[in-house]
Amino acid sequence: MSVTVSWKAAGHALVSPSEMAKADRLAVEGGVPSADLMEAAGRAVADLAAETMSARRASGPIVVLAGPGNNGGDGFVSARYLREWGFDCAVMPLGDPAALKGDAALMRDRFDGPVIEAAPDALADAAMIIDALFGAGLNKPLEGMAAELVDAANESRAIRIAVDLPSGLCGATGRVSGSCFRADATVTFFAPKPGHILAPGRFLCGGQDHLHVADIGIKDAILAKTGANTYLNDPGLWGLDYPHAGPTSHKYVRGHLLVLGGREPALGACRLASIAALRVGGGLVTLAAPSETYPIQAGALTDVLVRRIDSNFGFLGILADPRIAVTLLGPGAGIGEKTAELAIRALESGRNVVLDADALSSFAGRLDALAVQNKADVVLTPHEGEFARLFSDLDPNEDRLGAARKAAKRVGGIVVLKGVSTVIAAPDGRAAINANAPAWLSVGGTGDVLSGMIAGLMVQGMPAFEAACAAVWLHGEAAMGIGPGMIASDLLDAIPSVLP
Ligand SMILES: NC(=O)C1=CN([C@@H]2O[C@H](COP(=O)(O)OP(=O)(O)OC[C@H]3O[C@@H](n4cnc5c(N)ncnc54)[C@H](O)[C@@H]3O)[C@@H](O)[C@H]2O)[C@H](O)CC1
Numbered sequence: 380m381s382v383t384v385s386w387k388a389a390g391h392a393l394v395s396p397s398e399m400a401k402a403d404r405l406a407v408e409g410g411v412p413s414a415d416l417m418e419a420a421g422r423a424v425a426d427l428a429a430e431t432m433s434a435r436r437a438s439g440p441i442v443v444l445a446g447p448g449n450n451g452g453d454g455f456v457s458a459r460y461l462r463e464w465g466f467d468c469a470v471m472p473l474g475d476p477a478a479l480k481g482d483a484a485l486m487r488d489r490f491d492g493p494v495i496e497a498a499p500d501a502l503a504d505a506a507m508i509i510d511a512l513f514g515a516g517l518n519k520p521l522e523g524m525a526a527e528l529v530d531a532a533n534e535s536r537a538i539r540i541a542v543d544l545p546s547g548l549c550g551a552t553g554r555v556s557g558s559c560f561r562a563d564a565t566v567t568f569f570a571p572k573p574g575h576i577l578a579p580g581r582f583l584c585g586g587q588d589h590l591h592v593a594d595i596g597i598k599d600a601i602l603a604k605t606g607a608n609t610y611l612n613d614p615g616l617w618g619l620d621y622p623h624a625g626p627t628s629h630k631y632v633r634g635h636l637l638v639l640g641g642r643e644p645a646l647g648a649c650r651l652a653s654i655a656a657l658r659v660g661g662g663l664v665t666l667a668a669p670s671e672t673y674p675i676q677a678g679a680l681t682d683v684l685v686r687r688i689d690s691n692f693g694f695l696g697i698l699a700d701p702r703i704a705v706t707l708l709g710p711g712a713g714i715g716e717k718t719a720e721l722a723i724r725a726l727e728s729g730r731n732v733v734l735d736a737d738a739l740s741s742f743a744g745r746l747d748a749l750a751v752q753n754k755a756d757v758v759l760t761p762h763e764g765e766f767a768r769l770f771s772d773l774d775p776n777e778d779r780l781g782a783a784r785k786a787a788k789r790v791g792g793i794v795v796l797k798g799v800s801t802v803i804a805a806p807d808g809r810a811a812i813n814a815n816a817p818a819w820l821s822v823g824g825t826g827d828v829l830s831g832m833i834a835g836l837m838v839q840g841m842p843a844f845e846a847a848c849a850a851v852w853l854h855g856e857a858a859m860g861i862g863p864g865m866i867a868s869d870l871l872d873a874i875p876s877v878l879p
Pocket residue numbers: 399400402403416417420446447448449450451452453512513514515516517518519520521522525542543544568569595
């Protein structure tokens with residue numbers, strides 16, 4: 380009996396379709412017959428289908444849409460098991476099943492149930508439709524009969540289960556062009572793919588609680604040999620690096636962060652960031668407030684040290700304090716030469732630097748000035764608009780993971796590309812995809828809170844990539860606990876409830 384495990388239990392390692400093919404190849408080279416992999420894959424699909432039919436008390440015909448490759452082969456296996464278990468199950472092949480090759484042809488021959496002609500109308504009465512049309516081998520948008528079958532399936536009242544990937548969804552990028560099967564649940568193999576986690580793929584698979592990762596006999600040890608360095612962002616990825624407060628930790632051990640104060644009209648942004656940094660455990664935060672805002676900031680803040688600065692030199696003068704390990708520039712700082720100049724001086728100071736909002740926009744069109752050989756860690760936290768201004772040649776809509784990775788390599792720092800699927804990328808190629816951000820996070824000020832959380836974890840010594848991943852995940856969890864109607868400052872009180 381093959382075991383389907385939920386995607387969380389499968390850990391956070393993700394494999395691209397090409398890395399998956401390598402895992403497949405390594406398993407076969409290691410002595411696992413490829414037909415056994417297909418048998419286990421199809422069996423896992425049948426397991427989920429049978430469990431779902433009984434859980435939903437569904438009865439009626441099950442139709443397996445079988446494609447021209449190995450995804451279709453999985454479909455024939457699942458249909459065979461379902462018929463053995465007494466279900467009314469037929470296979471509807473796309474094209475001529477005689478053209479199937481290799482293991483798929485073998486599994487076709489082992490199936491002795493009905494093979495029905497491809498006809499979209501014939502799906503209307505199905506109780507369940509299993510999509511085994513295309514999986515990792517999808518290489519163009521669906522067209523013709525494939526698109527018609529998927530559209531008809533989506534319009535039907537049938538329970539829909541996808542094999543490996545919903546047909547039409549790119550496993551590497553999570554992108555869809557044209558028709559795509561909308562699954563209630565998806566069974567994938569060995570490890571999730573980025574397309575299962577990046578939006579809209581996550582939703583087309585049925586949501587993260589309906590993505591099942593089946594063990595089909597490929598040893599976990601093979602994962603390391605695939606070169607996979609893409610991760611689901613969750614505590615399993617950064618928990619070991621998390622700076623838990625201990626009996627000896629005091630405010631200086633937990634670090635001193637310097638935040639550049641903002642200007643009118645966004646005076647609250649730097650306050651949100653400063654408090655957020657304390658909330659995740661930062662020891663001390665100094666807010667360097669331009670003199671015209673000093674009375675307001677000092678009056679509004681209790682837990683944050685507020686110092687008046689009259690110029691950039693004032694800020695750099697405070698930054699010269701060796702106890703300040705991290706500095707955050709951007710929230711409300713104002714876009715322009717002065718902010719850019721400060722950011723460059725901060726990078727040259729050898730401090731760990733978080734650049735957000737205006738500090739990013741101040742480098743639009745002149746990224747080379749930012750890509751200084753900073754001696755320490757730099758973290759950039761652009762939303763899509765800021766990203767487009769900084770990296771106009773990279774298109775996250777085409778390939779979100781790839782764009783974030785190229786940007787990180789280009790600036791030699793961590794890039795947090797914020798959005799419904801925030802991607803955290805490191806210059807060494809690592810990338811994590813975040814999947815817990817609720818829609819109500821897209822409200823003014825939440826980015827300021829996030830940049831403060833990142834800086835607050837870094838100031839405690841957490842490595843930059845892990846700090847960014849942890850902050851993004853905690854930020855999403857805090858928002859999930861608040862719900863619609865949330866405003867950014869609500870996050871500040873919610874952070875303690877989600878800290879590990
Ligand atoms: N360990 C594993 O990875 C296992 C994977 N299995 C299953 O195999 C598929 C991948 O099979 P593959 O034959 O490489 O590709 P597909 O079946 O996804 O596609 C078949 C074939 O179709 C052509 N094609 C692609 N896109 C289109 C399109 N839009 N229209 C028409 N034709 C298209 C292309 O030539 C493809 O090669 C994987 O998903 C798993 O389900 C194993 O069975 C178990 C182990």
